[in-house]
Amino acid sequence: MARIRVGILGATGTVGQRFVQLLDGHPQFIVTALAASERSREKPYEAACTWRLPGDMPVATRTLMVQAPEPPLDCDVVFSSLPAEMAGPVETRFAAAGYPVLSNSSSHRMDDAVPLLIPEVNAEHLTLLDACRGTGRGFIVTNPNCSTVMIALALAPLVAGFGVEAVAVTTLQALSGAGYPGVASLDITDNVIPFIAHEEEKIERETRKILGHLNGGRVTPADFAVSAQCHRVNVVDGHLAAVRVRLARPAEPAELGAAFAAFSGTPQALRLPSAPARPILVREEPDRPQPRLDRDAGRGMSVTVGRVARDTVLGHRFLVLGHNTIRGAAGAAILNAELLVAQGYLEPRR
Amino acid sequence: MARIRVGILGATGTVGQRFVQLLDGHPQFIVTALAASERSREKPYEAACTWRLPGDMPVATRTLMVQAPEPPLDCDVVFSSLPAEMAGPVETRFAAAGYPVLSNSSSHRMDDAVPLLIPEVNAEHLTLLDACRGTGRGFIVTNPNCSTVMIALALAPLVAGFGVEAVAVTTLQALSGAGYPGVASLDITDNVIPFIAHEEEKIERETRKILGHLNGGRVTPADFAVSAQCHRVNVVDGHLAAVRVRLARPAEPAELGAAFAAFSGTPQALRLPSAPARPILVREEPDRPQPRLDRDAGRGMSVTVGRVARDTVLGHRFLVLGHNTIRGAAGAAILNAELLVAQGYLEPRR
Amino acid sequence: MARIRVGILGATGTVGQRFVQLLDGHPQFIVTALAASERSREKPYEAACTWRLPGDMPVATRTLMVQAPEPPLDCDVVFSSLPAEMAGPVETRFAAAGYPVLSNSSSHRMDDAVPLLIPEVNAEHLTLLDACRGTGRGFIVTNPNCSTVMIALALAPLVAGFGVEAVAVTTLQALSGAGYPGVASLDITDNVIPFIAHEEEKIERETRKILGHLNGGRVTPADFAVSAQCHRVNVVDGHLAAVRVRLARPAEPAELGAAFAAFSGTPQALRLPSAPARPILVREEPDRPQPRLDRDAGRGMSVTVGRVARDTVLGHRFLVLGHNTIRGAAGAAILNAELLVAQGYLEPRR
C-alpha cells in the first residue's frame, strides 16, 4: 500500500518534534508537509527548528519547507500539536477542507462529534465519525491530555472488572509536558510547582468522557467523580499519578494487579505498528514505577502500574506512570491514526 | 534564669546539626554534651562532623568532645535524633536514668505513656507525664514524623471548626528527610521515588494519635481514617502534602482558609522563643506553596497552606508545606522543650 | 543624614528584586521610585511584579507605582538593571538629566569615562568622574559582569603580591545569572550548557579594565591575557570559577592563600554598610567552595577561594565562588553607591 502522507501542524514544538521522530521510518505514514507559527515559516525545517531531542533530526524532514498551518497542505492527513489558542479554529478549517485531523490539542476534545480516543479503551467511540462518512468532509479525532491517557488506561480494566465509583488522582508531572521553553529552570530547581493551568479540569472531565458510553450519537460521561491535584516536578519526561479508587465491588489488590496485567485491546488484537505488546505493565517492587526507569517501557507506549494496595479511605490505590510525550501525546495520536487506517477511516486521498 | 544544659544524641547527623544550629544563642538552652555513633567518638565535634548546612559550625560547639550516647552525660536534658534502630533502648536508658528526653525518633512515639506533641495542637497531652512527676525518673516526649507535623497542624483547625471524617494525603518529600547520605543522586536526578519506608504507616497512625483525646491516662486516637501515599522528589528541604479531607459539616473553602489563618495555640499565647507568630500561613496565589519559596516562612516554624478548594470526591482539598528539618524535626523538638519549660516540666537539674 | 532616594530601573527583574530586597532597611538609601518595561507600568509594584525570592516582598515598596524608565523620576540616584538592549540609551539619558547612575548593565562598562568599579580593587578609578564634578551633569558607574567580579577580586591580591602574566578561567555559572525566565528547565535538567552569550568576551575584557591603571583620565587595561570558557550548570545561585594563573614570580601555594586571606580594601577600611568583614574567605577543605554551602558567606558579599595549588601548565590554580546576584550584581552596585557616598560623589539632591 502506498504510504499515507502526513502534514504536521506545530512541527517545531516539543510534541511536533516527537511526531517527526516517531514517524521516521513508519510503515504506513510519510511526512510530506510541516507547518508552524509565523517565526518559523518559509525556512527548511532544519533552519526553522532547534532540535531538542537526543539524536539527530531525521534526514528526510530536514529540507521540507515550513509552511503556514492553513489548508491546503500537500498531505492526506494532518497531525496537530498546535498551541491551544490556535488549534481550535485551524483544526476546524482543516476538517472543513476535507482533511482528517489527528489532534493532540485540547480545543475539540469535549466536542460532541469528536472522539476522544484511546484505542485500547474506547475504540468504539470512532463510530461518532460515521456521520461524516461519504460527505467529503474531514473529521477531527483527539487524543487525551497527557496525564489523562495514563489514568484512563489504568482505570479501564477496573471499570470493566470491578466497577468504579470514585477516583482521586494526584499527579507528579514532567517538564516536557509544558512544551518549550515551558517551565523556567529557576522555578523548578530545588522546587515543586503545585499548579498546572487547566490540568486538573482536563483530567476530571476527559477521563469521564473516555470511559463513558455511546448513547445515540454522542458520549454520556462515566458517572463516577474524578478529582485531580496536579504538580510539576523536576523530571524531564514521564508523568506519575498516585491514584485512589473506590470500586463497586470488593476485590483483593492481587485481583486488580491481575486485571491490569491481563488488559489488552484492539491495537494489540490488530497488531497496530505502534501498539505495545502489553499496554499496562505491572511491577512488584515496592519503589516502582519511577519516571527515569520506566518511562521508556514498550518504547514509551506502555504505562507501568505499581504499588497496588488497599487504601483506608477509598478502598484501593496504585501508581501509574507513562511517557508523556509518547503515549501521552505524539505516540497517542499516531496510534489513533493507525486504528483509523485499520478500520477504514483513513487512506491515501488519491 | 540559668540556661538549661542540653545533650544532643546523634549530633553529627542531618537533624543533629540542625539542633546545634538552632540552639546556638538560644535564650533558654545551652549545648553542653554531644553524642554520636562509634565512628565519631572521642573527637572534638569539628573533627567528628562534616558540617553540611550553609554557614559555619557554631563556634561554641566546635571543641565539645563527641561521646557515646549513654548516660550519664553532662546535661539537664537530652535531645535525640538517633537512628531508629538505636533510639528505642538508648532513649529508654536515659529516661530511666532521670533525664528528660526530647526525641525526634520514631521508636517511642506510639507508646501509651509518651506524648506525641505539637504544642499548638495537643499541649494537653503533656499531662501524660504527670505519672512520672516526683518519681525521680525522667520521661520521653516525642515530636511527630516530619510529614505528619505539617498535616496534623493543618488539620487541627478543621477538626476544631468543622469535624473531620476522612483524610487522604499524597506527599512530595524533600531529600533532607532521608538524612545523610540518604538518597543516592543517581536515584533521584530526573526522577521521583514513589516510596519511603514506613512513612505512610507513620503518617496514618501518628496523625490520629496527635488529634486524639486524652482518656484516663492514655490517648484514644481520632476516629477518622487517614490514607497516605508518599513520594521522594528532587528538593533539598521542604515537604509538600496534597490533602483531601471529608468534613463533618458543609463549609465554604473560604471558611477553611479563615480557620487556617486564625489558628493559634499555646506557643503563641506563651510567646515561646521558637514559636512562629502564626503557625499556619495562607497563600492565595494559585501556584503556592512551593518548597523553595515557602519553606523558610516563620524561620522554618510556620507551615504554609494554599489552593484551598472544593474536591469532587472528598469534599475539600488543600496543600500544606513546611520545613522538614526545622518544623518537621529539630525545631519541633525544641518547641516541645520550650513548652516543657513554660509548664514546669523541665528545669536545670541542680 | 537624610536618606538618599533611590530609583530602580528594571525593578521587576531578577536583579531588580534583589535591589529591592537588599535596600529594604538600608541605613543610607530609601527606594522611592520603580521603573520597568511597558507591561509592568502604571501598576503598584505588588501587582506588576511576581516576587521570586524566598520571603515576602518588602512592605514599603508594595504600593509604589511602576513607571517608565525615563527621567525625571522622584529620586536622587538610579540603580539600573535594565536589559542590555535598553540600558545603553536609557542610562545615558538619566546621566544627561543629572542623575548619578549605578548600573549593573553591560552597555557602558567599557566606556572610557565610566568607572568599572569593585570598591576593594580599584576605588581610585572613581577619579574618572572628576571631570563631571560641578557640571550639573550626572554620571554612570558600573559594576562588572557577575563572573568577572569574583575573578577580579581573587586576582587583585595576586596582582599586588606576585604579578600576574596570564589567567585561564573556566566557569560553572548559576541559573539566576540568566535572569527570569532565563534558562528553560528542559535545557538544563540532567545537563550542562557550555555556552553563555557574550560572557567569555566580557570576562576577558572587563577583568583587564578593572585591574588596569589610570593613565591621564582613562584606564589602560592590565597587560596580561585572560581566557574564559563559560558553562551554565544546574545551580540556582552561585558562580564558581576554576582559575589557572601564571605569576610573575615564584610562589608557594601557601603564599597565595595568605595573600587571599589578608586581602582587604577601602570598603573594609571605611566600614561601608554592605562591605563584608573579609572580601575573600579561604577554605582549606579539599572539596570547597561549593555553591550551595558558600554562596551566602558574608551575606553574599564575600567570595570564597579554595583548592589553591600548583598547576603543571600555568604554575598555580585555585577556585573562587561568589553569589552572582548579590556580590555579582545588586550588592555590587549598592557597595559602589556606598563608596560614592563615602567619597562625596553622591548625596541627597536637595
Add this chain to the structure above:
Amino acid sequence: MARIRVGILGATGTVGQRFVQLLDGHPQFIVTALAASERSREKPYEAACTWRLPGDMPVATRTLMVQAPEPPLDCDVVFSSLPAEMAGPVETRFAAAGYPVLSNSSSHRMDDAVPLLIPEVNAEHLTLLDACRGTGRGFIVTNPNCSTVMIALALAPLVAGFGVEAVAVTTLQALSGAGYPGVASLDITDNVIPFIAHEEEKIERETRKILGHLNGGRVTPADFAVSAQCHRVNVVDGHLAAVRVRLARPAEPAELGAAFAAFSGTPQALRLPSAPARPILVREEPDRPQPRLDRDAGRGMSVTVGRVARDTVLGHRFLVLGHNTIRGAAGAAILNAELLVAQGYLEPRR
C-alpha cells in the same frame, strides 16, 4: 566461531551492569560467569543485583549465580570493574591463573607491562603483551579513567597533526562516574562539588601514557604537561571536558575541526562490533556538545567535540564530551577485547 565466554568481576555495580547490558547479544562474547563482593554471592544475579539501568535486566544473566571474584571461573576472559581497593591483587591472581583480564579499574593502568589502551589511539601498545605469549600466563589490558578516554581521543589527531606542547583540562563530570550509591543527592542538588578523589592525577598521568611511545618494551610518556581540574555536576551520564591546548605549530581552528572529523583508527578499519563509525563527531552549534543531547552519539561510543576556537592564553580550545559508563568504562573494555580478538590475543580457551 564459538563465542568467547566472559566472566564479569564486580557484576552488580554501575559498570558491571553496563557490561551485562552491552554484552547481551554480542556477536563474539557470551557472559557465563558473574562475580561480586561478599554480600551478593551465592544468589542468582536477579536476586543479588538491583538493576538500575532503564529497561530490564537481560534474561540470559538473571539466573547466573554470583560467585566470589577468584579464579577459577567458568570463562575464557574476565572483565573487571572491581572497586580500586580490591582490583589490584584480584586481577593479578586471575592473570597468574592464565586468564586474560580486561580491566576498568585503575590499579594496574600505570604498570609497565600493562597496555593502557584506546584502540583508535594506541593499538600498537598491545605489543607490550608479546612477552606473555606462549607462556600460559594470562595478561591484563586496561582502559583509561572515564574522563581520560574522552580527552586522549580528542588529543590524538592534534598530536598527530600539529604536535601538542601543553594541555589544560577542566572537567564537568556526571554522577554515574562515582558508581552507586556514589554521590549523595544532598551534596549535589543545587550544587557543584569541585573535587573528585584522585581524578586529576589520573587524567594527568594516564593521558601521557596513552599518547606516549613504545620504547624497548615499555611506554615513554608523552612529554607535554597535562593539567586537570575536576568537578562533579548534577548530570546522570556524560562527562564534559573544557580543553585548552598549546600546539607545536600554528593552525587555524578550522584545521583542528577537520582533523577531529577525519580521525579514524584500527577499530574502524577492522569494523570491530562496538566501534562507532566515527570516533569523534564535530558539532558546529555554539552551545554543543551537551551531556543529555550528545552522550548517546554512536551508541555511546563516539565522543563529540565542539566550540573549537582560538584561546588567548594557550592558543586553542575546544570541548569534548562522551558517555562515561559506555565509552568511558564498559564499552571501552569491550572495544579493547574486540581488538584483542581481531589481533589474535584472545580466543576461546579450549
